[in-house]
Amino acid sequence: MIQIQNLQKSYGKTRALAGIDLRVGQGELFAYLGPNGAGKTTTIRILTGLTQLTGGTALLNAHDIRTRSRAAKRQCGLVPQQINLDGELTVRENLDIHGRLFAMPGVTRKQRILELLDYVELTERAENLVKQLSGGLKRRVLIARALLHHPRILFLDEPTVGLDADIRRRIWGLIKKIQQDGTTIFLTTHYIEEAEFLADRVAFLDEGRIVALDRPDRLIAELGGWAVDQLADSGMQTRYYPDREAAREAMAGRDTGFTLRRVNLEDVYLAQTGKKVQ
Amino acid sequence: MIQGFIAVYLREMIIVKRRFKRLVASMAVSPLLYLLAFSYAMGGEVKFDGFTYTEFLIPGLVAMSSMIQSFAIATDINVARFYWGIFEEFQAAPIRNAAYVAGEVLAGMSRALIAIVVILLLGLAFGVNLDYGPLLWLAALLNSFVFASLAVALAMLVRSHADQSLLTSFVITPMAFLGGTFFPVERLPDWAESILFFLPLTHASESIRAVAFGRVPDWRAYAVLAGVGLLCFLLALKTVNKARD
Numbered sequence: 452m453i454q455i456q457n458l459q460k461s462y463g464k465t466r467a468l469a470g471i472d473l474r475v476g477q478g479e480l481f482a483y484l485g486p487n488g489a490g491k492t493t494t495i496r497i498l499t500g501l502t503q504l505t506g507g508t509a510l511l512n513a514h515d516i517r518t519r520s521r522a523a524k525r526q527c528g529l530v531p532q533q534i535n536l537d538g539e540l541t542v543r544e545n546l547d548i549h550g551r552l553f554a555m556p557g558v559t560r561k562q563r564i565l566e567l568l569d570y571v572e573l574t575e576r577a578e579n580l581v582k583q584l585s586g587g588l589k590r591r592v593l594i595a596r597a598l599l600h601h602p603r604i605l606f607l608d609e610p611t612v613g614l615d616a617d618i619r620r621r622i623w624g625l626i627k628k629i630q631q632d633g634t635t636i637f638l639t640t641h642y643i644e645e646a647e648f649l650a651d652r653v654a655f656l657d658e659g660r661i662v663a664l665d666r667p668d669r670l671i672a673e674l675g676g677w678a679v680d681q682l683a684d685s686g687m688q689t690r691y692y693p694d695r696e697a698a699r700e701a702m703a704g705r706d707t708g709f710t711l712r713r714v715n716l717e718d719v720y721l722a723q724t725g726k727k728v729q
Numbered sequence: 730m731i732q733g734f735i736a737v738y739l740r741e742m743i744i745v746k747r748r749f750k751r752l753v754a755s756m757a758v759s760p761l762l763y764l765l766a767f768s769y770a771m772g773g774e775v776k777f778d779g780f781t782y783t784e785f786l787i788p789g790l791v792a793m794s795s796m797i798q799s800f801a802i803a804t805d806i807n808v809a810r811f812y813w814g815i816f817e818e819f820q821a822a823p824i825r826n827a828a829y830v831a832g833e834v835l836a837g838m839s840r841a842l843i844a845i846v847v848i849l850l851l852g853l854a855f856g857v858n859l860d861y862g863p864l865l866w867l868a869a870l871l872n873s874f875v876f877a878s879l880a881v882a883l884a885m886l887v888r889s890h891a892d893q894s895l896l897t898s899f900v901i902t903p904m905a906f907l908g909g910t911f912f913p914v915e916r917l918p919d920w921a922e923s924i925l926f927f928l929p930l931t932h933a934s935e936s937i938r939a940v941a942f943g944r945v946p947d948w949r950a951y952a953v954l955a956g957v958g959l960l961c962f963l964l965a966l967k968t969v970n971k972a973r974d
Contacts (some may be wrong), residue, residue: 475969484769485843496739499821500820500821501820501821503970519824521824521825522823524821524822524823525823529821529822530759533813533814534814535813535814535817535818536815536816537740537744537809537813537815538813539744539747539748540740540743540744544740544743548739548740548818549736549737549818549822551732551733552733552736552818552819552823552824553738553822553823554732554733554823606949675939717834729871
């Protein structure tokens with residue numbers, strides 16, 4: 452479980468997080484969305500001990516990240532946005548070093564490495580140097596590494612960024628599988644369909660504040676189920692309607708120049724902030 | 730604590746193993762050039778206390794190489810920090826700063842040890858065979874402890890690769906030339922000798938040379954190296970948190 456109260460972070464005079472309150476339940480898959488610079492990565496960096504917070508408190512499974520940082524770190528696994536594997540080490544060596552950092556005993560560590568290599572379908576690549584792998588394979592190594600020490604909370608910071616659509620969907624399957632094993636997952640992404648497909652709840656972040664937080668279906672329902680995009684002189688205008696019939700009625704008499712579609716999470720975010728998720 | 734330390738050290742040693750041939754070649758190039766240039770240029774005419782210049786040079790090169798190679802761990806740390814992002818893997822792990830610093834410092838000292846063996850083998854190739862007793866190794870290891878600890882501390886404080894090379898230019902290069910590697914410090918004017926007394930490398934060169942020449946080294950030099958090393962190690966512990974933001 453993740454409990455955050457009034458979490459703040461400033462870099463000099465720049466405020467990256469302006470007071471975040473959040474509670475993520477055990478086994479929940481929580482998506483954290485927002486434009487570049489909104490504070491998504493900063494939140495994850497604070498929770499995983501990579502950056503120090505300026506104010507507020509955060510507990511990971513009841514361990515305060517400030518006063519019980521090592522106990523808190525033992526709770527989490529991190530798949531960072533930037534691939535931070537050691538290119539000069541093999542896949543197995545990368546995993547082995549990680550296991551040692553988390554004080555896993557030798558036999559358990561070796562066994563767990565075999566299990567995870569199989570889990571992410573990389574058994575045959577175990578002795579390859581990481582620098583020889585493709586981006587998608589490196590992402591799978593990152594996921595295996597993050598899971599190695601049996602974390603109860605997994606932080607995924609843009610886990611599919613820059614990957615082809617088929618590999619992205621493969622990783623989604625993996626993420627769902629991890630959640631089914633009872634792991635709490637905290638996900639940041641700018642692929643809105645990723646959040647919509649995976650998340651139990653989503654939070655939208657803007658300028659260091661949460662501007663909306665709920666289940667994706669509820670957020671969408673609040674806005675209306677259907678949207679009509681219409682090209683106007685000022686650019687694209689979108690109107691929302693509670694159902695398809697209402698939308699069609701509003702467009703009655705017009706054959707072209709508009710698109711009728713279902714409302715998605717991006718609409719929710721646009722409506723909340725007037726900005727596009729990036 | 731121990732597992733974290735082993736993880737950090739092991740990672741560095743795997744990299745050393747993988748680059749071993751290149752590393753040894755790079756460790757040998759400069760000393761070989763110094764030996765070729767100075768030995769043949771000076772011949773047997775220049776003598777210090779009855780020893781040829783080549784014999785004088787070898788202990789100095791042992792001190793200098795142990796300094797340069799142990800300090801080189803800073804470059805590896807910064808490549809891991811700025812290029813690979815590996816440092817974050819260590820930061821996100823539940824290990825103490827002491828485990829991280831000790832692992833990196835020991836890795837720096839291990840590299841220095843390889844460099845010392847390379848110099849001694851080069852010395853043999855040039856017909857130099859001096860006294861390489863335990864006190865020589867102790868001085869060289871203390872010297873590498875000083876500079877590996879300093880390297881970790883500075884690597885945590887710098888913000889880019891460019892800063893790192895500046896440190897090498899302003900700290901290591903002058904010390905390599907002034908710390909008793911190439912000439913006896915006592916031949917300099919008193920004021921210069923007094924300044925050079927504050928360089929750890931001066932104490933390392935003099936101790937290593939004393940042992941190599943079959944003399945009894947000054948124990949105070951060992952105390953200075955151990956003291957400075959400890960201070961640098963403590964500084965490194967303090968600076969690890971600074972690298973966090």
